[in-house]
Amino acid sequence: MIDTDIIDFYNRGLEQERLKDARRSIEYHRTMDVLQRFLPPPPATILDVGGGPGLYALTLAALGYQVHLIDPVPLHVEQAQASSDLAEHRLASARLGDARDLSQADASADAVLLLGPLYHLTTVADRHQAWSEARRVLRPDGMVVAAGASRYYTIWEMLSKGILNVPGAEETVQQHIATGQHRNPGRDFERLWTTAYFHDPHELASEAVAAGLAVRALFAVEGPAKLLPDLADRMRDSVSREQVVAAIRRLESEPSVLGLSSHILVIADKAPAGKEER
Ligand SMILES: C[S@@+](CC[C@H](N)C(=O)[O-])C[C@H]1O[C@@H](n2cnc3c(N)ncnc32)[C@H](O)[C@@H]1O
Numbered sequence: 524m525i526d527t528d529i530i531d532f533y534n535r536g537l538e539q540e541r542l543k544d545a546r547r548s549i550e551y552h553r554t555m556d557v558l559q560r561f562l563p564p565p566p567a568t569i570l571d572v573g574g575g576p577g578l579y580a581l582t583l584a585a586l587g588y589q590v591h592l593i594d595p596v597p598l599h600v601e602q603a604q605a606s607s608d609l610a611e612h613r614l615a616s617a618r619l620g621d622a623r624d625l626s627q628a629d630a631s632a633d634a635v636l637l638l639g640p641l642y643h644l645t646t647v648a649d650r651h652q653a654w655s656e657a658r659r660v661l662r663p664d665g666m667v668v669a670a671g672a673s674r675y676y677t678i679w680e681m682l683s684k685g686i687l688n689v690p691g692a693e694e695t696v697q698q699h700i701a702t703g704q705h706r707n708p709g710r711d712f713e714r715l716w717t718t719a720y721f722h723d724p725h726e727l728a729s730e731a732v733a734a735g736l737a738v739r740a741l742f743a744v745e746g747p748a749k750l751l752p753d754l755a756d757r758m759r760d761s762v763s764r765e766q767v768v769a770a771i772r773r774l775e776s777e778p779s780v781l782g783l784s785s786h787i788l789v790i791a792d793k794a795p796a797g798k799e800e801r
Pocket residue numbers: 525529533538542572573574575576578579593594595596599620621622623638639640642643644
């Protein structure tokens with residue numbers, strides 16, 4: 524069961540436009556930067572679990588991948604399917620589903636993307652189930668690319684949005700830092716998101732290991748770049764954008780930078796290096 528708050532939040536339909544916002548698009552450009560360097564070459568089979576309305580799935584399909592999108596929000600699956608129907612390179616499928624209980628067969632995918640589900644699975648047991656399902660459906664030499672939202676970034680976002688002083692904000696931030704748990708106190712979705720879990724970056728890696736995966740790398744997606752006051756302008760200009768992306772890339776795996784990034788990516792293999800299961 525998905526928390527109704529989470530479904531209500533995504534039923535507002537904002538997800539389709541979210542990463543088109545200039546400032547937020549850094550998340551997309553940097554995630555693609557990492558994916559293009561680490562995914563196996565096309566036409567590998569990718570499961571985009573929690574793929575939302577399909578931005579990454581369709582970009583990867585256009586690059587020649589066989590992409591299956593899975594999401595628990597019917598609106599997202601409909602939006603992904605509608606975009607796929609209009610696209611030159613379509614998705615292999617777009618279906619309703621939950622990261623904790625995938626319908627895919629064992630060892631059927633070359634890569635699993637978890638770019639969203641772990642934000643909204645608030646218990647260790649549920650996240651473990653999602654990691655284990657990702658591992659199950661991977662081929663022996665397959666990999667997971669999973670995103671977590673950082674518990675050490677939210678205070679800066681709230682400060683920059685000028686909402687650290689709204690009632691309840693102080694307690695909210697304290698809770699993020701102490702436990703990673705986020706609950707919207709009054710469904711002010713505009714400013715205070717929905718039910719979520721914020722990771723410590725190293726905990727994200729430990730969760731992958733606990734599910735039997737071998738961590739290859741941990742990356743800051745945005746680094747501290749979302750704190751640049753003119754980030755939106757820089758993202759609108761392709762030369763400035765590449766400068767920002769290159770700067771983040773230089774420090775992408777520096778442990779002391781990871782937590783300041785809004786999102787963290789972990790790349791984990793089904794088999795430890797040199798020990799592919801057969
Ligand atoms: C912030 S959106 C990210 C969408 C897309 N992957 C992206 O990065 O742009 C989080 C996504 O996770 C999905 N989600 C939430 N709980 C999930 C679960 N238990 N299993 C799979 N997906 C889930 C939501 O429906 C939503 O589409």
